[in-house]
Amino acid sequence: MAESEIVDLLAVFSDLEPAADAIEHLRSIGVHDDCMNVISGVPVTEAMLGRPSQWTNVPRIAMGGAILGFCGGVFLTYVAPFLYPYPIQVSSQAFVPGPPTVVVLFELTMLGMLLSTFLGVFLDSFFPNYRPMKYVPEVSDGKIAVLIECSHVEEQKVTDVLKKMGAESVRPSEAQHL
Amino acid sequence: MAYEKKHAEHAPAGHSGHNEEHFREKHLMLDPLPRGQMNEMVMDSMHTTSWKFWVVFGVLSAIVVYGLFYSWGVMIAEGLGVAGVNRPSYWGIFLVNTVFWIGISHAGTFISAILRVFKAEFRRPFTRAAELMTTFGLVQAGFSIFMHMGRVWLSYWLFPYANQRMLWPNLHSPLSWDLLAITTYLLSSTMYLFLPLIPDLAMARDRSNGWRKTFYKVLALGFRGTEGEWTHLRNAMNIFAFAIIPVMFSVHTIVSWDFAAATRPGWNSTIFGPYFVVGALHSGMGAVVMVLAVVRGTMKNMKYFIRPEHFEAIGKLMLIISMAWAYFFFNDYMVQWYGGDKWTKQLLHFHEAGPMGWMWFAMLIFNIAIPWAVLWNARWRSTPWIVFTVGLLINVGMWFERYIIIPISLSINRMPFTWRLYQPGIEIPLGIGTLAFFILLYMAASRLIPLIPVWEVQEGQMAHELKKFGRETVVTVSELE
Numbered sequence A: 001m002a003e004s005e006i007v008d009l010l011a012v013f014s015d016l017e018p019a020a021d022a023i024e025h026l027r028s029i030g031v032h033d034d035c036m037n038v039i040s041g042v043p044v045t046e047a048m049l050g051r052p053s054q055w056t057n058v059p060r061i062a063m064g065g066a067i068l069g070f071c072g073g074v075f076l077t078y079v080a081p082f083l084y085p086y087p088i089q090v091s092s093q094a095f096v097p098g099p100p101t102v103v104v105l106f107e108l109t110m111l112g113m114l115l116s117t118f119l120g121v122f123l124d125s126f127f128p129n130y131r132p133m134k135y136v137p138e139v140s141d142g143k144i145a146v147l148i149e150c151s152h153v154e155e156q157k158v159t160d161v162l163k164k165m166g167a168e169s170v171r172p173s174e175a176q177h178l
Numbered sequence B: 001m002a003y004e005k006k007h008a009e010h011a012p013a014g015h016s017g018h019n020e021e022h023f024r025e026k027h028l029m030l031d032p033l034p035r036g037q038m039n040e041m042v043m044d045s046m047h048t049t050s051w052k053f054w055v056v057f058g059v060l061s062a063i064v065v066y067g068l069f070y071s072w073g074v075m076i077a078e079g080l081g082v083a084g085v086n087r088p089s090y091w092g093i094f095l096v097n098t099v100f101w102i103g104i105s106h107a108g109t110f111i112s113a114i115l116r117v118f119k120a121e122f123r124r125p126f127t128r129a130a131e132l133m134t135t136f137g138l139v140q141a142g143f144s145i146f147m148h149m150g151r152v153w154l155s156y157w158l159f160p161y162a163n164q165r166m167l168w169p170n171l172h173s174p175l176s177w178d179l180l181a182i183t184t185y186l187l188s189s190t191m192y193l194f195l196p197l198i199p200d201l202a203m204a205r206d207r208s209n210g211w212r213k214t215f216y217k218v219l220a221l222g223f224r225g226t227e228g229e230w231t232h233l234r235n236a237m238n239i240f241a242f243a244i245i246p247v248m249f250s251v252h253t254i255v256s257w258d259f260a261a262a263t264r265p266g267w268n269s270t271i272f273g274p275y276f277v278v279g280a281l282h283s284g285m286g287a288v289v290m291v292l293a294v295v296r297g298t299m300k301n302m303k304y305f306i307r308p309e310h311f312e313a314i315g316k317l318m319l320i321i322s323m324a325w326a327y328f329f330f331n332d333y334m335v336q337w338y339g340g341d342k343w344t345k346q347l348l349h350f351h352e353a354g355p356m357g358w359m360w361f362a363m364l365i366f367n368i369a370i371p372w373a374v375l376w377n378a379r380w381r382s383t384p385w386i387v388f389t390v391g392l393l394i395n396v397g398m399w400f401e402r403y404i405i406i407p408i409s410l411s412i413n414r415m416p417f418t419w420r421l422y423q424p425g426i427e428i429p430l431g432i433g434t435l436a437f438f439i440l441l442y443m444a445a446s447r448l449i450p451l452i453p454v455w456e457v458q459e460g461q462m463a464h465e466l467k468k469f470g471r472e473t474v475v476t477v478s479e480l481e
Helices: A016-028 A058-083 A098-125 A137-141 A152-164 B002-010 B015-026 B035-047 B051-078 B093-117 B121-149 B152-158 B174-194 B197-206 B210-220 B227-260 B272-298 B308-339 B342-353 B357-375 B384-411 B427-448 B454-463
Strands: A006-013 A036-040 A144-151 A169-172 B464-469 B472-477
Touching: A006 A016, A006 A152, A016 A036, A016 A144, A016 A152, A036 B227, A058 A098, A058 B227, A098 B174, A098 B227, A137 A144, A137 B035, A137 B197, A144 A152, A152 A169, B015 B472, B035 B197, B035 B427, B035 B454, B051 B121, B051 B427, B093 B121, B093 B174, B093 B227, B093 B272, B093 B384, B093 B427, B121 B152, B121 B174, B121 B272, B121 B308, B121 B427, B121 B454, B152 B174, B174 B197, B174 B227, B197 B210, B197 B454, B227 B272, B272 B308, B272 B384, B308 B342, B308 B357, B308 B384, B342 B357, B342 B384, B357 B384, B454 B464
Parallel strands: none
Antiparallel strands: A006 A144, A006 A169, A036 A144, B464 B472
């Protein structure tokens, strides 16, 4: 199928229920889940919409950051003291004392984890993204938008289903600056 | 259903409707407005500024310029001699303010993270107001530490890297832990403020023009609200909510170790960690309630979002935290008093009967007596100005507590020939400057970013409903996540 034959439709629903029904109907007429995306102003879970679970790398990236932070802590507490040209002994403490090491390891592990969690949102969501995108501002007013990618020949059929299921508007979507 | 219907028929005419109206008036979560209208209200509150706002803003700016920047410049030019710190009180108001501001910063995390983890629904409209306090409070704490350093241009010596002689900062020292803990907390709380703000920035972007549109567009990062974006955001916020709690506890515990790790009378206490954390929450909650009362009283449309039910709920928390603080205070006092060490007894006597004894009694009255006397009453703790006053007194009391722990306790030591009462100098304008800067930052933020997390409020309103059990109408909450 040539790329020009693909159209993006944007249907706006006033509520969650008709949007979920429309998604179910679209699936029944052969629109694959990968060809649909839901845009909402509140977090609507996949279960509410009957959609497959979304994959996220955020927890894995967070774990990676925690490990990196921990390694940074190990370097500062275990390795750095040995880099001194003249080793420094603090009172009767061991050269690499346990309790202060725990403090440094904890703080750097948490710092690594939280920084990478934040970074994970940016990486997974492709933030910042200032390119033109398919969007309707009504979403932030509580509407639910369903973005459907379908072939040109199916456009009318999909539009009819969306309207029948209660879409307030169905229109071809064009990327625009937000 | 038949059971409900049957009982509804027996209910007096109009009773149910009246009851529901009462619930709606009382609970924000049961009084939903269309999302567009709520957005409009929040945007309107940001755009509406009266002349009074600008007068206060101007006065605070002048105080910041004089109190913070000019006075600091004088101290940098003249040296720490212009401050009151001298033998034996080398730690003075700068560190009192550091501990105070770090304490204030605990409220944001407590409200936003702990109440989020426990799904306390009343938190929804004011999580951001509290998170902002955390970030701005930590900025003031950072300023106060830098002031204490004196030679602030050498502050980079604290950072963990080797100097020209291959010497690394000593990470065995609680002061190095402070740097790590406060930096971690400042970065984490700023990120935790920003993540839930993204959807509201996108909302503001969709409703703005001109420079504001550009400002929100840049900060909203291109957020649209797709399923993927919400999933990543939700996951990240859950990780933050759980992970930032131990970070919050660690920060004030480590601050307490700055004192407790020394073998000084009055400081060398194993209970200082939790005592400091509870004290931080005590002052932080007091500050949150003050901010909420001011926001509700001065910003347009805020009476819809911030209601007496919120003051009532925070008032209960304040009462519980006040009791916990009293418990830790007495525990710390009791053990030191019973120990019978000569110098410790001398210090305790100095606290109560010395020239600053009034401060010790004021601390107990403000932190314990007044909260207990007022907050037990549901009507009083639902009244914004009453809770504001209690919050203000708690903050004064907690500042006194830190003053007693630091410079007053340092006035007495094991060498009587060095005893001297601390007399602050330039610390006073500098301290007032940080307070003014905190308020100024908050005022500026209140006109630039949505103080109410509208999407969180709407999510909460979707989850709440009234349900009838027999003749009784009760509030039920569904778990949407």
